[in-house]
Amino acid sequence: MVTAQNGDPNWWRGAVIYQVYPRSFQDTNGDGIGDIKGITSRLPYIASLGVDAIWLSPFFTSPMADMGYDVADYCNVDPMFGTLSDFDEMMAECERLGLKVIIDQVISHTSDQHAWFIESRSSRTNPRSDWYVWADPKPDGTPPNNWLSIFGGPGWEWDGIRKQYYMHNFLLSQPDLNFHNPDVQDAMLATVKFWLERGVHGFRLDTVNYYFHDKQLRPNPPVVYDANTTGLETDTNPYSMQSHLYDKSQPENIEFLKRLRSLLDQYDCRTTVGEVGDGDRSLTTLAIYTSGDDKLHMCYTFDLLSPRFTAKHIRGVISRCQEIVTNGWVCWAFSNHDVVRHVSRFMQTPQEREPIARLAISVLSTLRGSICLYQGEELGLPEAELSFEDLRDPYGIRFWPAFKGRDGCRTPMVWDAKKSLAGFSEATKAWLPVPPEQAVLAVDGQQDIEQSVLNHYRRTLEFRKRHAVLLDGDMTFVDTAADLLVFVREKQGERLLFVFNLTREAQDYALPAEFTEVSPEPMPGYDPPLSDRSVRLGAFDVFCAKV
Known part of the structure; x- marks a missing residue:
């Protein structure tokens, strides 16, 4: 087991973090799904890019209704991905290669298959009866307020056993934990400590501003639209039609983040990266969460994950950040597992794919802050066009065809264009298709071409490291x-x-x-x-x- 190590406590400032989506990185057992052994086998490749750390999307025990973001056991590896021993072997290889490891910590909600929720829903008097957000219906049987789920429909689901509604910001199988209960906070901090003791260097905190809800359950007001209002999915998802004043970003979150930071500070060289989704208030929330040295180390928002790749937009985002986030740290990215790959968002013709892929990393590598890269962007991969029958993402299935979901950016990594499934797996079929337009961009075809997008990434990241001014x-x-x-x-x-x-x-x-x-x-x-x-x-x- 890897323990806390001495080193630079500020290694995360200006760090380059490479996001690995385990399902889609490398399959080693032939089931068409990526696994931890596959990640370990490809760590030399990741290290060759010149990054400082990897961020692993969830690999915990889960029924996989939301691809692992519905956790059933925070302290174990889902058999789909391997074992704890596999994880420890991966950690050892990362240490050998000088890579830090950040894992996704999804603690705003659990799976409805988690033992805590099974107990909580069993009665109103059991020891965990108050571990989730339960509420009585209105006299007419409708939910207690107008809160919505990001994945569509009301943010409340009726439970016939307790004869109450429970809150869910996402799928109805992802009930929200009640962080107003100190026992819930203690339990969650214990899961964080479990992985700290296993040597992880940090946590990417999913939906970090969703932990607390308004105890009075006050309804959200509608958004008042004006020239400054942004909402990329307003016409698709009614969630963006509300101003989310009460179902997230509550002031009580600050004290919990301080408790979390206090735990991490007991270990050397640890960090946190918070995901802040708060509409036009995201930078303000980010500033609060990263101010001082007693909360989160850094956060990222969705401001650069838009379709706009212009000087005006980027300067506007960075300038607002500099005005608002005066005592905190930002992590920038153009792509991740939740948005259309950025070359597809930014290009107007297929011929622009390579020049935009090169330019995007050149811009990103020069911004003040840390940066996240998403697997495959170093190959210039475009978004995959999938049919409805191929979809696995419940978000996309719910809103198809107006919104095609997130599967298009989650297709398997392409390693060898000459092999079946581009070297991702020896199975006859992967969990998502490997599109031909991505297969031809595989690592093997770019590795030895000096002017390839892959080697441009390597040279650009080396340029960033060579100039300390670019780090902070x-x-x-x-x-x-x-x-x-x-x-x-x-x-x-x-x-x-x-x-x-x-x-x-x-x-x-x-x-x-x-x-x-x-x-x-x-x-x-x-x-x-x-x-x-x-x-x-x-x-x-x-x-x-x-x-």
Whole structure:
């Protein structure tokens, strides 16, 4: 068993974290589903990218109604993925390769198959009767309020045994825990300690602002739409039509996060990454949750997981972050297991896939904060187009065809284009299809091509590590009339100027007079000419210089 190790307690600041979706990474037993042994076998590849840590999506015991985000046992590995011994072997290999391990901790809710819920629903007087959010119906039999489930329909489900409703923010088989009960908090912290004792270096906290609900069960008001309101799924999912003032982001959450941090601080070099989904208030919530040194180490929001890949949008998000998050830390990403892969979101034609894949990592690697990469993005994988019959995601099945769900970004990793299922599995069929348009982009075909997207990622991450200013240096935007993203990163006398052309047209950029000395420091893959203090940037081009 791996124990806490000495090292840099701030390793997470500016770290590059590689997300592994275990179901889809590598299958070793031929059942068409990825497993922990498969992850272990591919760790040298992950290390070769130049990342600092891996983030594992859930691998705990689960009925898999929501692909493992419905946990039935927090302290064991689902047999689908292997055993605790397999996990320990993976940890040992990560230690050998110098990789930290972050695991998904899904504690706002459990599976309805968890022993706690089975006991809680058995009566109103059992020892765990108050471990979940139970409420009486209104006199007419309807739910206690108007709270909705993200996955569609009311956020309440009737239970005939207790003759009460229970709350569920997600599937009806994912009942919400009652964090107002200190016994629930203690039990959850005990599961965190279990994995800390096994050597994990951190936790990605799923839906971290969903732990507490309003004890008065006050109804949510409707959203008042104006020019500043954002809601990508308003026309598809009525969840975004409410202002979620009472079913999440409650003030009581702060004290629990302090308890969690206090536990982690008993171990060396540990970290937390919170997922904050709070609409237009996400950055404010992030600022509160990461302020000081007694709550979360860092959080991420969905602000850069949108279809917008423009200088205006990125500058707007980062600027708002700098204004609001004055004493915290952000983790940025363009893709993860819940959104359409970013090359498909950003490109307008298939020919743009590679240049956008390269440009996206170049932008991401220069932002102030830590960054998350999602498996396969280093290959430039586009979103998979799946038929309804192929879907496994309950979210997509519920809202098809208006919303196709998350399976398109969860298809298996492609390793060898010459093999069946692109080397993911020796089974005749994987849990999700391996699309031909992804198979041709497999690792084996990009490994030895100097200009491949894969090797561009490697060189770009090496460039980031070579310049300490990119890890935690200051970031200041430079005003320009052109449609360009321009900023300076600065730390301890080192100043780097970055100019990104995210458009499809060539643009000229005249260096401001304030930069009296300019020495080009080309980012990998880019070297636009500098002539008489003016730079000519082609489409999707980047200029970098020491100033």
